[in-house]
Each structure stands twice: as structure tokens, then as C-alpha cells.
Amino acid sequence: xxxxxxxxxxxxxxxxxxxxxxxxxxxxxxxxxxxxxxxxxxxxxxxxxxxxxxxxxxxxxxxxxxxxxxxxxxxxxxxxxxxxxxxxxxxxxxxxxxxxxxxxxxxxxxxxxxxxxxxxxxxxxxxxxxxxxxxxxxxxxxxxxxxxxxxxxxxxxxxxxxxxxxxxxxxxxxxxxxxxxxxxxxxxxxxxxxxxxxxxxxxxxxxxxxxxxxxxxxxxxxxxxxxxxxxxxxxxxxxxxxxxxxxxxxxxxxxxxxxxxxxxxxxxxxxxxxxxxxxxxxxxxxxxxxxxxxxxxxxxxxxxxxxxxxxxxxxxxxxxxxxxxxxxxxxxxxxxxxxxxxxxxxxxxxxxxxxxxxxxxxxxxxxxxxxxxxxxxxxxxxxxxxxx
Amino acid sequence: xxxxxxxxxxxxxxxxxxxxxxxxxxxxxxxxxxxxxxxxxxxxxxxxxxxxxxxxxxxxxxxxxxxxxxxxxxxxxxxxxxxxxxxxxxxxxxxxxxxxxxxxxxxxxxxxxxxxxxxxxxxxxxxxxxxxxxxxxxxxxxxxxxxxxxxxxxxxxxxxxxxxxxxxxxxxxxxxxxxxxxxxxxxxxxxxxxxxxxxxxxxxxxxxxxxxxxxxxxxxxxxxxxxxxxxxxxxxxxxxxxxxxxxxxxxxxxxxxxxxxxxxxxxxxxxxxxxxxxxxxxxxxxxxxxxxxxxxxxxxxxxxxxxxxxxxxxxxxxxxxxxxxxxxxxxxxxxxxxxxxxxxxxxxxxxxxxxxxxxxxxxxxxxxxxxxxxxxxxxxxxxxxxxx
Numbered sequence: 046x047x048x049x050x051x052x053x054x055x056x057x058x059x060x061x062x063x064x065x066x067x068x069x070x071x072x073x074x075x076x077x078x079x080x081x082x083x084x085x086x087x088x089x090x091x092x093x094x095x096x097x098x099x100x101x102x103x104x105x106x107x108x109x110x111x112x113x114x115x116x117x118x119x120x121x122x123x124x125x126x127x128x129x130x131x132x133x134x135x136x137x138x139x140x141x142x143x144x145x146x147x148x149x150x151x152x153x154x155x156x157x158x159x160x161x162x163x164x165x166x167x168x169x170x171x172x173x174x175x176x177x178x179x180x181x182x183x184x185x186x187x188x189x190x191x192x193x194x195x196x197x198x199x200x201x202x203x204x205x206x207x208x209x210x211x212x213x214x215x216x217x218x219x220x221x222x223x224x225x226x227x228x229x230x231x232x233x234x235x236x237x238x239x240x241x242x243x244x245x246x247x248x249x250x251x252x253x254x255x256x257x258x259x260x261x262x263x264x265x266x267x268x269x270x271x272x273x274x275x276x277x278x279x280x281x282x283x284x285x286x287x288x289x290x291x292x293x294x295x296x297x298x299x300x301x302x303x304x305x306x307x308x309x310x311x312x313x314x315x316x317x318x319x320x321x322x323x324x325x326x327x328x329x330x331x332x333x334x335x336x337x338x339x340x341x342x343x344x345x346x347x348x349x350x351x352x353x354x355x356x357x358x359x360x361x362x363x364x365x366x367x368x369x370x371x372x373x374x375x376x377x378x379x380x381x382x383x384x385x386x387x388x389x390x391x392x393x394x395x396x397x398x399x400x401x402x403x404x405x406x407x408x409x410x411x412x413x414x415x416x417x418x419x420x421x422x423x424x425x426x427x428x429x430x431x432x433x
Numbered sequence: 434x435x436x437x438x439x440x441x442x443x444x445x446x447x448x449x450x451x452x453x454x455x456x457x458x459x460x461x462x463x464x465x466x467x468x469x470x471x472x473x474x475x476x477x478x479x480x481x482x483x484x485x486x487x488x489x490x491x492x493x494x495x496x497x498x499x500x501x502x503x504x505x506x507x508x509x510x511x512x513x514x515x516x517x518x519x520x521x522x523x524x525x526x527x528x529x530x531x532x533x534x535x536x537x538x539x540x541x542x543x544x545x546x547x548x549x550x551x552x553x554x555x556x557x558x559x560x561x562x563x564x565x566x567x568x569x570x571x572x573x574x575x576x577x578x579x580x581x582x583x584x585x586x587x588x589x590x591x592x593x594x595x596x597x598x599x600x601x602x603x604x605x606x607x608x609x610x611x612x613x614x615x616x617x618x619x620x621x622x623x624x625x626x627x628x629x630x631x632x633x634x635x636x637x638x639x640x641x642x643x644x645x646x647x648x649x650x651x652x653x654x655x656x657x658x659x660x661x662x663x664x665x666x667x668x669x670x671x672x673x674x675x676x677x678x679x680x681x682x683x684x685x686x687x688x689x690x691x692x693x694x695x696x697x698x699x700x701x702x703x704x705x706x707x708x709x710x711x712x713x714x715x716x717x718x719x720x721x722x723x724x725x726x727x728x729x730x731x732x733x734x735x736x737x738x739x740x741x742x743x744x745x746x747x748x749x750x751x752x753x754x755x756x757x758x759x760x761x762x763x764x765x766x767x768x769x770x771x772x773x774x775x776x777x778x779x780x781x782x783x784x785x786x787x788x789x790x791x792x793x794x795x796x797x798x799x800x801x802x803x804x805x806x807x808x809x810x811x812x813x814x815x816x817x818x819x820x821x
Contacts, residue, residue: 091750092742122738122752124769157735158770217722217739258721259647260736261743333646333721333808334605334816341817347545348648350510351605354480355649362479364510381512382546420721422810428722429729 051200053207053232054274055079057177060184063169065162066117066155070188072169075228076111076142076177081270082234083109084241085150086248088220088265094121095128096151099135100266103147107237109270110148112228113138114189116213120153120161121263130161137167141174152226154191154213154264182230186211189226192427197297203286206233206275210290212267214298215305216428218257219331220265227252227267227294233283234273243284244269251291254323254415257302258424259331299416304423307339308399314412315405321359322406322413328352329402336420342395344388346376349402366407371400379407439588441595441620442662443467445565448576451557453550454505454543458576460557463616464499464530464565469658470622471497472629473538474636476608476653482509483516484539487523488654491535495625497658498536500616501526502577504601508541508549509651518549525555529562540614542601542652543579544819570618574599577614580815585685591674594621594663598678600655602686603693604816606645607719608653615640615655615682621671622661631672632657639679642711642803645690646812647719687804692811695727696787702800703793709747710794710801716740717790718805728807730783732776734764737790754795759788767795 055078065071085104087097103109113134120127131151139146153161186196193215200209212227235243248267269287300308311330316322329335332352338345349369356362369377372394376383394400400419443466453459473492475485491497501522508515519539527534541549574584581603588597600615623631636655657675688696699718704710717723720740726733737757744750757765760782764771782788788807 089745090739090742091745091747092738092752119735122735122765122768122770126769156733157738158765159773160770217736219743260720260722260739261745263735263739263742332648333812334648337813337816338819340813341819343816343818345544345819347507347510347651348605350480350545351478351648351651354478354651355607357477357479357649359479364480377510377546380510381514382510382548385547420813422813424721425725425728425808425810425813428725428731430731 051207052180052182053209053230055232055272056230057179058181058185059173059176059178060181060188061169063165065115065165070184071117072115073185073188074111074113074138074173074177075185077270077272079272080108080110080148081272082107082237082240083268083270084237084244085266085268086244088262090261090263092121092263094119094153094263095131096120096153097266098128099131100150100152103150104268108148109150110144111138111142112150112268114152114226116189116191117155118153118159118161119155119157119264121157123160126160130163134166137170141170150268152264152266154189154226157263182209182211189213192216192303194301197294199290199293201286201290203233203282204278206231206278208286208290210294212294212298215257215301216303217260217262218255218298218302219259219261220252220255225262225265229269229287231271232275233271233278234276235271235283239280240269240271243287246284247288247291251295255295255299256327256331256415256417257299296416299418302418303427304421305418306398306421307419309339309402309417309419310414311402312412312414313404313406315407315409316411317361317409319411319413322411324359325353325356325404325406326413326415328356330415330417333420339395339400340419340421342392344391344395346371350377353404361408362406368405370403439595440568440570441597441618443620443660444618445567446569446573447561447564447566448569448572449557451553453503453553458572459505460503461573461576462499462501462526462561462565463573465658465660467660468496468498468536469660470495470625470628471656471658472625472632473654473656474632476650478649478651480509480651482507482541482651483519484508484541485654486516487519488538488540491538496536497538498532499526499530500538500540500656502540502614504577504579505543506541506547506549507543507545507652509545511548514548518551522554525558529558538656540652540654542577542614545651570597570599577601580604580691582689585682587678587681589674589678591621591670592666594619594666596674596678598682600682600686603645603689604691605648605650606643606686606690607647607649608640608643613650613653617657617675619659620663621659621666622664623659623671627668628657628659631675634672635676635679639683643683643687644715644719644803644805645687684804687806690806691815692809693806694786694809695807697727697790697805697807698802699790700800700802701792701794703795703797704799705749705797707799707801710799712747713741713744713792713794714801714803716744718803721808724808727783727788728809730780732779732783734759738765741792749796750794756793758791
């Protein structure tokens with residue numbers, strides 16, 4: 046039994062192509078050798094898929110032993126048949142792994158409105174129990190990809206334990222309560238209720254602060270299993286490690302947003318409350334006019350002002366108290382444009398591939414930070430032909 | 434004195450280039466021979482420009498005699514100097530026309546964050562009183578354009594009176610309470626309070642239902658002058674005519690949305706209330722994934738389901754009660770995708786330049802209809818280089 050240095054103990058996986066759409070990896074099973082404490086969060090989209098329904102049921106007792114995930118088909122808007130299909134898949138995987146069906150959390154991502162190709166999936170599941178291998182998580186990170194350009198995976202140590210996380214995006218991304226798909230595995234021993242709290246705390250300032258295109262997926266899932274094989278860890282260290290990893294993966298989702306050429310980070314400070322800060326920051330990062338200006342390195346900072354101002358319901362917002370800067374370059378100061386001499390510096394700054402926008406509302410002490418990406422020709426190209 | 438057949442009596446205008454950005458028309462004055470009953474609605478954007486501030490003041494008594502409008506510079510985020518500049522311009526125009534300053538409504542549209550080139554505007558205003566001509570409104574419609582590809586103007590008769598409307602879009606367009614810029618002139622005699630009510634009624638189902646890019650301008654203004662020179666008209670006829678014209682102009686703004694190749698009309702029916710219907714319809718018409726799929730004629734209707742479902746706060750929405758159709762082609766029926774045989778018909782339908790999406794929520798009796806446009810390479814191009 047070979048354990049890669051930076052992989053948690055007792056997790057095996059297999060990733061394969063079962064032919065759902067093409068010949069790339071489209072199916073993965075990740076299993077713990079023993080039942081694990083578990084927590085998960087799911088999309089708030091009201092058209093959520095049956096995998097979400099089953100996942101909610103199965104994680105409700107705080108215990109899981111396997112994730113089974115397919116890409117290339119979201120199994121959404123597929124009615125009773127879609128739900129029966131998920132239950133069958135979960136049962137087949139449980140049988141293969143000789144574990145309880147209720148300990149399997151399923152996910153599907155891809156096109157909406159088509160039934161899963163069950164015969165291909167049944168054939169793919171057959172024998173997968175024997176194919177599980179320790180390590181190999183990068184293959185799993187690859188198998189869950191749709192339009193991602195590279196697999197997203199991070200590892201870290203917490204005392205004697207290891208935490209690993211994988212995630213995929215990168216279109217239909219404005220998560221609410223969870224992101225597209227992200228999975229965490231650890232061999233730390235953590236109580237299920239603590240795990241649930243840690244996950245919730247980590248997701249809000251990370252995945253829930255990402256928006257690639259303001260569209261919230263029907264399949265968002267973030268889930269964690271802690272199998273305890275490395276024993277107890279300091280809980281504060283674990284919380285911090287999970288938060289840091291969520292943040293790193295969330296930034297990567299934004300950076301790899303469909304067609305993106307630049308990462309945009311918006312920080313809104315001195316808001317009256319955290320909700321106001323998030324509302325304004327999301328308004329900026331989601332504005333197609335802001336996103337296209339950044340793509341074109343056009344120093345049209347007035348669009349930031351527009352995006353702040355269109356948060357009508359924030360009736361405490363007053364232009365005369367607001368500051369706007371790109372990186373360290375101030376462009377607007379409490380009612381007035383800063384000297385236009387800054388525009389050439391701004392134009393140079395906009396040629397970078399990470400653009401930081403800072404806004405102070407001048408009202409209070411709260412802040413929010415969100416991540417997104419520019420809107421490019423490639424976003425239009427990718428999404429004009431997704432199913433064609 | 435020559436009056437064009439379909440122009441209201443007693444309105445003159447001049448449109449010219451004063452050199453704000455390039456050599457295209459960028460300045461227009463529209464004046465009534467006599468003081469007119471007037472009403473106006475403005476953007477709710479909290480970064481609104483000083484022209485909005487002055488316009489609100491001047492229309493508050495229900496009387497106006499002239500509109501003065503410049504394009505190519507929005508005069509927004511320009512502080513006290515920007516406000517003083519508007520007051521000076523309005524005063525100069527009033528002097529030229531020998532009318533009261535308080536009877537002039539100013540508007541500015543264009544780039545945000547730059548002071549108006551006052552010397553050029555002063556020179557442009559000088560002599561404009563002499564240059565006013567009856568008719569010539571199409572030139573005014575042209576002078577208020579920014580990225581519009583053609584001037585938008587409609588006329589109709591109401592009894593002995595005439596109503597004419599001009600409007601411009603076409604980016605930063607998700608109006609709230611008014612649209613980018615639209616002006617109506619009539620020689621009907623209408624009481625100012627009635628005029629205000631008629632305008633409000635007409636704007637909500639038309640301009641407020643348009644979204645080109647979900648970005649709400651800082652300069653939205655819709656204003657009407659009724660100078661009474663054609664006498665009384667049937668008020669019900671006038672209301673209907675104004676509503677029809679707002680609707681036609683609103684559709685045109687959507688069709689001519691920046692970079693648009695297709696008009697999208699979304700109708701949401703059987704909603705619990707009008708607010709829910711509008712919320713869901715806007716969610717669909719604003720979804721970048723829906724917009725790009727329509728651009729690419731990709732029959733990826735699942736994105737409509739996603740856009741309905743992401744209205745989380747509408748907790749009455751249930752997929753099993755929902756129907757979705759494109760034109761007459763049903764794609765989703767109460768929980769299930771309609772037979773995939775429809776996909777080729779759908780693909781053909783998507784090649785049209787007007788795409789109608791029908792959604793029934795299956796909950797109640799209310800409905801909403803909104804208009805938008807597809808998201809194309811040209812939108813990215815236009816907005817990546819707007820000020821550069």
C-alpha cells in the first residue's frame with residue numbers, strides 16, 4: 046500500500062472515461078477505507094438536480110464513505126427518471142465498494158435536460174471497486190472538469206493529518222452557499238457537527254464570493270470527508286487550513302473562468318455592514334461593462350462608479366464619501382475624478398493579468414472581497430456552441 | 434413656417450457637432466414655442482449625474498420649454514464643477530431662447546468621470562436660438578446617439594394632435610424607472626399631473642422591461658413636453674398612444690443593444706404576482722449563458738431552467754409546475770424535458786433574429802414581458818475599447 050506524501054490516509058479513487066460525451070475523463074469514484082465524518086453544502090438553485098436531492102439525504106447523518114461524480118451531463122430537469130437513475134447509480138457504486146448506499150454522495154455536472162446514459166455508466170461502475178488506487182486524486186480533479194482548462198487541487202498538512210481539496214468551475218458560476226463542485230478529503234479526526242460548521246465558515250468568504258458570469262449552477266456541491274485515520278488535530282488549525290484552501294481554490298475558479306484572460310479581485314471597504322459590502326462588490330465584479338473594459342485594458346473607471354450606484358436599495362451610498370482605486374492608482378476621490386494624469390498609469394496597470402479594484406464606501410467598518418474574471422471573445426465562443 | 438405632416442406643432446430643434454469627442458452630432462436643443470406641460474422620470478442610480486439633479490428640480494413644477502442634450506460625455510462623477518457647468522449651460526440656452534432657465538431640462542450621456550468641454554459647448558450654444566427649425570427631430574434623434582447604430586423615432590396621431598418620441602440606448606441599459614434617454618413631444622393639451630401619471634404608466638411595461646446588459650446607467654432620463662397647440666385630446670387615446678410608442682422604442686433599444694444580432698423577448702406567465710414574473714423574466718434575459726446560447730443558435734434550453742431556478746428568493750417556484758417553450762416549440766413540461774426530437778426544430782428557430790421565450794410558472798395569473806438581446810463578440814469588442 047503506497048501512500049503519496051501529501052495525500053490523506055485511507056482514500057482511494059479511480060477516474061475513467063465511460064463515454065458520456067467524448068473520450069475525455071468523465072467519471073470518478075473517491076472512497077474512504079472507513080466511514081468518514083462528512084459535511085456538504087449545495088446549490089440554492091430551485092432547478093437543482095436529483096443528485097443534489099440524494100446528496101442532501103445521504104449527508105444528513107454526518108457520515109459518508111464515497112463520492113461518485115460524473116461530468117458532461119448534469120442530470121437536471123430530468124424528472125422521476127433522473128432521480129431513479131441517481132438512486133440506481135449510487136446503489137451500484139455501494140455494491141461495488143461493499144459499503145452502504147446511504148454513505149455515497151453523488152454529483153453530476155454538464156449539460157442540463159438530458160437523461161444520463163445509464164448503460165455506459167453501469168458498465169463504467171462495474172469493476173471500479175477493483176480499480177481504486179491510493180493517491181490518483183489529480184485524475185479525479187481532471188475527471189470532474191467541464192470547460193476548466195486545468196485541474197484544481199491543493200494539499201496541506203495539519204499536524205499529522207493531511208487535507209486535500211479539488212474543485213472545478215468554470216461557467217454558470219455565481220455560487221450561493223456552495224460552488225460548482227469542490228471536494229475535500231482529510232484523514233484528520235473531526236466531529237461531524239464541527240466539520241459542518243468549519244465548512245460553512247470556509248465557504249462563505251471563498252466560493253460564495255466568486256462570480257464568473259452571475260449564473261448560479263443547478264449542480265453546485267462542496268463536500269468534505271474526514272476519515273480520522275491520522276487521529277485528532279488542533280481544530281483551530283484545521284479551520285484555518287480549510288479556509289485557506291477554499292480561498293485558494295475559489296481564486297483559481299475565477300482565474301480559470303470561461304474564456305477569462307484576467308483575474309479580477311474587488312475589495313469593498315468601509316461599508317455599513319457585510320451584506321452591503323458584498324452587494325456592491327458583486328455588482329462591480331458582475332458588470333459586463335466593467336468586465337469588458339478590463340479585458341480591453343480600457344481605463345474606463347466610470348463604470349465602477351456606475352456599478353456602485355446601481356445598487357439602488359443601498360440608500361446610504363453617497364458618491365461624495367466614496368473612493369475608487371485600481372491597485373495603488375486612485376481614480377475617484379469623494380465626489381471627484383482624480384487628475385487625468387493617472388489614466389496612462391491605469392492603462393499600464395490594466396495590462397496585468399490580476400486586477401485589484403478597491404472601493405471605500407466611507408460609511409462604516411465592514412468589508413467584503415470577491416473574485417471574478419474579464420468578459421472576453423472566448424466566453425462568447427465557448428457558450429455560443431456548448432451543446433452544438 | 435413649414436410643419437412636417439407628422440410632427441407636433443410648435444416644436445423646433447437644432448442638432449450640431451460641437452466637437453466633444455469627434456465630428457459626429459453631439460449636441461441638440463429641442464424647444465417649444467410656448468411653455469409646455471411636462472413630466473420626466475430619471476435613473477435610480479446613486480451615482481447619477483448633475484444633469485439629473487437639475488432636471489429633477491426643473492420639471493418639479495410640471496412645466497418645461499426646452500430640452501438640451503449632449504452625447505459623448507455623461508458629466509457624471511464630476512463634483513461641484515460638474516454641477517456648476519450644467520447650471521451654466523442651462524442658463525446660456527435659456528438666454529439664447531429667451532425663456533426661463535427653470536424651463537430647460539438638461540441631459541448628458543457618454544463617458545463617465547470627465548468634465549464637460551465647456552468652451553466648445555459655449556460656442557455651440559451661441560447662435561443656436563437662430564438655428565432652431567421646425568421638424569428636424571430625426572437630427573435630434575441622431576445627435577443623442579452614442580453606440581446606437583440608427584436613430585430611434587416614432588410618430589403617431591391622437592385626434593388633431595401628434596405625438597413624437599425619440600430614444601437612444603444601447604449599452605449600460607437596464608433602466609429602473611426610466612431609460613437611457615427618451616423624449617416625447619406632443620401638441621396635445623394635457624394637464625401636467627395627468628401627463629406625469631401617463632408617463633409613469635407607460636414607462637413601467639416598456640423601458641423598465643428592457644435590459645441590454647444588466648447595467649443601469651447614471652444618466653437615464655425620459656421626458657415629455659405637451660405644449661397644447663393642437664388643443665384637447667381624448668385622454669384614454671393619448672395614454673394608449675404613449676404606451677404603444679414607449680413599447681416600440683423600448684423594443685428597438687433592445688434590438689439595437691450593443692453588438693446585438695438578435696432580439697430576445699421573454700414572457701413569463703402564470704406567476705403568483707407581477708413582481709415574481711418580472712424577476713424571473715429579467716433573470717432569463719440577463720443570463721450571459723442564455724444570451725450566448727442564443728447568439729450561437731445553440732439549443733441549450735437547460736440554461737433557461739437554470740435562470741429560473743437561480744431566483745432563490747422566489748420560494749414558490751417548483752420545477753414540476755413549469756413549462757418552457759421557444760416560440761411554439763415546447764422544450765420542458767412540468768418536470769421533464771420534451772422529446773429531444775424537438776431539438777432540430779429548436780435549432781432552426783434559433784436562427785431567426787427575433788427569439789421569443791415563453792415560461793409558465795404554473796402558480797397564478799400574473800405575467801411580465803421583457804426584452805433583451807444576445808451577447809456577441811461585438812459587445813465585447815465595443816466595450817473593451819470604449820474610451821481607448
